[in-house]
Amino acid sequence: MLNDGKGLTRLKNGGQCTLKTLETAFQKLETLEIEAHLRDDTIPQATPLNHLQRLEAESIHIMREVIAQCENPVMLYSVGKDSSVMLHLALKAFYPSLPPFPFLHIDTGWKFKEMIAFRDRRMKELKLKLLVHTNPDGLEQNINPFTHGSVTHTDIMKTQGLKQALDHYGFTAAFGGARRDEEKSRAKERIFSFRTTSHQWDPKNQRPELWNIYNARISKGQSMRVFPLSNWTELDIWQYIYTEQIQIPELYFAAPRKVVDRGGALIMVDDDRMPLKDGEKPQEKMVRFRTLGCYPLTGAIESSASTLPDIIREVLITKTSERQGRIIDADNGASMEDKKREGYF
Amino acid sequence: MTDQEQIISKDIVSYLKTQKEKSFLRFITCGSVDDGKSTLIGRLLYDSKLVYEDQLNAIKNDSKKFGTQGGEIDFALLVDGLAAEREQGITIDVAYKFFSTSKRKFIVADTPGHEQYTRNMATGASTANLAILLIDARHGIQVQTRRHSYIASLLGIKSIVVAINKMDLADYSQYTFNSIEEDFRSFSKSLGFDHIRCIPISALNGDNITTKSERMPWYQGSCLLQHLETVDVNSNQNDGEFRFPVQWVNRPDLNFRGFSGTIASGQVNVGDEIIVIPSGQKSKVKKIVTMGNDLEYARKHQSVTLTLHDEIDISRGDLICGRSHPAQQSNQIQAHILWMAEKHLFPGRGYLLKTINKTVPATVTSLKHKVNVNDFSKEAGNILKLNEVGLCNIYLDEPIAFDPYSNNRQTGSFILIDRQTNDTVGMGVINFSLRRAANIVWQNTQVGKTQRAEQKHQKPVILWFTGLSGSGKSTIANLVERKLFDIGRHTYLLDGDNIRHGLNKDLGFTDIDRVENIRRISETAKLMVDAGLIVLVAFISPFTAERNDARCTVNKDEFVEIYINTSLEEAEKRDVKGLYAKARRGEIKNFTGIDSEYQAPHAPEIEINTLSLSAEEAAMKIIDYLQKNEFIVRTES
Incomplete structure (x- = not known):
């Protein structure tokens, strides 16, 4: 710039440069800056993704991996706010296709009426396939939270009901909306969580999960539970609902x-x-x-x-x-871990 | 009420706006057993007001039960989630924790310190951009510090915080701090970290964690949290060249064909010229589709769907790259592998190699050397055990697209999967393509397998006999060959003894040699199938994995597994060669059935029970099978 570098060498060696050289240098600098500015405008630089955008992209990536790797996936839909976020992400992940899997609701028969109405309306609006399962044995024995207590009710209507539905339809992978910030044992569960033929989780024998390379390979009868919201916190969920205007009950x-x-x-x-x-x-x-x-x-x-x-x-x-x-994990610190081992989401 | 809470209650909407602009950092904490990692994280969560009251009450109760702090709140209990860990007071798995400040959101991977959990640390490190290494001020740099530094460096972490902990037990001494810092900087020179920051702390007392400690006025730098909030982990690694691993082909109807994926690096703009690796096809980006609206451009980490101007064949596993700087492709690579399973890595055994979007059968062809993770020295070795790292040459059945890991953590990484159990058994970072790959061009011969087979009027096949020593494999195989020869078929019998005296005379009977033995035989048999022959292989071949590998060397209909089922008792009773007796006396080591395992086939095409069939009957049963399945034509005789 300073006379093609010659001026600079001279200055370095203790010499001087003329005012003219300096003025020309400034002019050159100005033109360069303007050009650089123009270049910036022609090739727009996207700003780095913020936290929510990163979480969204990660969840979408996870969902697509399941579709690419698993034969017969299903998305558990429990009508709550996390399910609503998961549903919204599923719509985004496969757009313009519809999510290429059905949605499954394990109905214990004791959900709020409003939840059921909301569920049916949303599924219809979005033209999605909804499967509803209620444990017929539990229904027959009239299992309910009042006479049988929360533990028995949850086990029979929810955990057993879920296993029945997964076995009945032969689902090889099920999306769940659990987050790692909810509970201590969840903090260590993998995003792709392997289940034995009897739907059990072995916390001491989990597959290492490296980078975002997910190993969803299973043998006959085994299955995967997949948690696309693993890295979201409760606040993230609310903030996302707010930003994306997601419908909730x-x-x-x-x-x-x-x-x-x-x-x-x-x-x-x-x-x-x-x-x-x-x-x-x-x-x-x-x-x-x-x-x-x-x-x-x-x-x-x-x-x-x-x-x-x-x-x-x-x-x-x-x-x-x-x-x-919720009344179910109040007993002792490891109670959710025990439930999860047995197949609870 | 804190300042933040006041802002929240006054003007939630503008608070939410500021929250959106937060940046994001994933980091890992590591250190040796009692350095206080979990305590540090518990402290960060507690001091950034992220512990809810009911959790705190639960922890207070637990502290009395399991706590190591004499009834005081034990912060480690916030993090050590699994029941087993709480009982043993150690961290055995990776726990992910979340917290945020007004500037940044954080995901922390808390990883175990013991050497037997090196793989867990690597797991946490694979997604982290920064590592906090804890060092006990009283003990200075330990073997574990070196190991953790090495793993962090291997996994590509460039930014390191050395948290010199338990300063309270070292009289808050500046001298101690300085000498540890000096030691660390000198030993870690070879590890290629871009940024090292040393901070004196006490996790237990909260010194220099979220606020500057008054007890160490000599320390001029920022406290830990402030450093985490401001450290720039992206400056040294800008977004890089455009890489888009295709995850899924999106085809809702005939009018739309898009390629869905997450941008691994770089930026893409509508109109950009792209090239697909490994196929080499070229096109231009037509649209960047997302649900809300089509985008003009998208960058690293974004999950989008691309459509192209030209109808070219692209599927999952392909890598879409900017045309000027495409990724490499090869079917022979060199990589560092960290082994994560109890069952050892044997060169020669087949695994599945899974990159971010592609799974291919792979074999480690050679282990160049092992790396001692404690002092970084190279060691000779022929197998990798759990938690060991080695530099390996790998052969892939199909070429993959990749970048060296040092350039791109997304496209330069892979995991290895066991073909029987489906477990993830290893992780790898790619160094480079072995130059040979580009030079090997398959000889396109005019006369092929089909022509050779037609000339002999037969369908080439491998008849793989497996069973215990003395079960009758060779006897039956010889009879079958005789019968085939008699009806004019072209055959060859590969027998344990004749091969072991020649081609494989350098191999012994250890597990690793058995694997290599079978690999060579499989390859030999494959060449013979290519020559149009019916190949009879009679080997104990005790491991399912190698028999499956052998099966995979040829086409599906060119492999017939024949299980010669003789119980160990019966084989030992016959003991034709007197080998069992020797093995029982301990004169032969690694003898199958005695002190080396035999894994019976699950679903062999043919099973021969030698108690109910004579050798002659068994041979006829095999010939029948070959006729029924049209390997050989039924002859008049």
Whole structure:
């Protein structure tokens, strides 16, 4: 630039350069900068992906791997917010194709009425194939959370029901919406989690999972559980729902609902199958749900959060972790690990 | 209420906006057994207010039960999730934890320190951009520090934080800190880290974790969290050349044909000229499709679907590259392999090699040397055991597209899968293509297998006899050959003894030699099939893996496995050559059935039970099979 470098050498050696050389150098510099600027405009530089975009891309990658590697996959759809996010990601992953697999809902018979209505409407709108399975043995024995307790009810209607459905349709891979931040044993579960012919998980004998190379090979009768949301946190889920305007059931938003207080848990009286104790009277309260499951097992929280930003604010400020509203993993620290070994999602 | 909470409650919408702009860092923590990794992560989670109250209560209870801190909160319990780990007080698997600050979101892989968990550390390192190596200030650099540094370097981590922990037990001494830093920098010179930062900390007391410690005023640098928030892990590795591994061909109807995948590196723009590796076909990018809208350009990490201007044949496994700097392709590569299974890696045995989007049968043809992960020295060896690293030459049945791992972690990596169990047994990073691959061109001979077989009026096939020593393999195979010869068929019998005296006289009877023995025989038999012959192979061939490899060397209908089923008792009773007696006396080592395993075939084409059939009857049964399946034509005689 400084006289094609000659000026620079001269300066370095303690010499001088003329004002003219310097002016020309500045002019050259200016032209170069303008050119560089123009170049920037012609070849746009994408900005690095932010955290949510990275998570989204990873989940999409995982879903496509399952389709490419597994013979007969299914996506578990439980109607909750995580399922809603998973569904949204599945639509994105295969666009313009529809997700090339059916959706499976294990209906315990005790879900909130609103969940079922939401589920049927969404599946119809999106033209997706929905399979619903309820454990017929449990139905016959009238298994319910009131007389049999949460543990038996969950095991028979949910865990056994799920195994029945997977066996019945011969699914070789099932997507689940579990996240690693939910619970300690989940933090160590693989994204592609291998299950034996009896659907069991062996936490001590997991396949190493390296880079984003996923080994989904199985023998006859074995299967894979795949968790595309493994690396999402609860806050990520909410933020994504907010950013992408994803539909979720109204139950997540605060509204006046009839509830009874059962040992600190606010249980919504969703239908007349719920036996009320002597003198117990449903009270109308402003409540919402942090997770959705079987209504007798899902405690509501008192809240006035009726918009997504309100909910997110509440999530950020509350210091009670998400699954506490659920009655199943309250017993001991390893309880979810035990359930998962047996085949629970 | 903290400042952040105040912002959240006042103006959640603008808070959400700022959250979107957060960057992202994946890192790994490693160190030796009691260096306090889990405590450090627990502390980061606790101090960044990410522990919920009910979790904290549970941990407080657990601390009393299993805690190592005399009833005080044991932060390690936040991280050590699996029941076995809580009981033993060690971390045996990789645990992923998540936390965020106002600037960045983090995914942490907490990995075990013991040498027997080297593979777990490698797993965590494979997706990390930064490693925190913990060193106990009292002990300085240990063997483990070297091993962890080596693994981090092997897996391509360029940014290192050396967290010199337990400064509280070393009088917060600047001298101690400086000498450890000096040691680390000098030994790690050969490992190619771009960026090393040493920080004196106490995970237990929270010194220099989220705030600067007043107890070490001599330390001028930033605290750990501040460093993690600001360290630039991308500066040295810009997005690179465009690489798009095709995951899935998207064909909703006849009018749309797109290629779905995640951009491994670089950027792609509509109109870019591309080339497909390995096929070499060229085209231009027509559209970058996503659900919301078509994009003008997309970059590294984005999951998109591309359509092209030309109708060219592309499928899963292909790599779409920018035309000016395409990836390499080869079927012979050199790579460092870290072995992750109890069953050893045997050169010669077949595995499946899986890259980001392609799975091909592969054989490690030679182990150049092993690497001592503790002092980085090269050692001779012929097998790789669990947690060992070796430099290997690998032969692939089909060429793959790749870049050297040092250029691209996405397109330069692979895993090895066991063909029987489907387990992931090894991981590899590609160094380069063996130059030979480009030079070997298959001789395109005018006379082929078909012509040779037609000339002999037969269908070439391998009849693979397997069974214990003394089961009657050779006797039956000889009879079958005699019968085939008598009806004018062209045959050759490869027998254990005649091969072992010649071609394979350099091999013994250890597991690794048995594998190589069978590999050579398979290759020989394959050449003979190519020559149009009916090849009879009579070898103990005790391992399923090698018999399957042999099967894979030829076409599906050119391999017939014949299991000569004689129980060990019966074979030992016959003991024609007196070998069992010798083996029982310990005069022969590694004798199949005695001190070396025989794996019976699961589904052989023919099974001969020698207790119920005579050798003659067995031979007739095999001839019948060959006629029924039209290997040989039924003759009048």
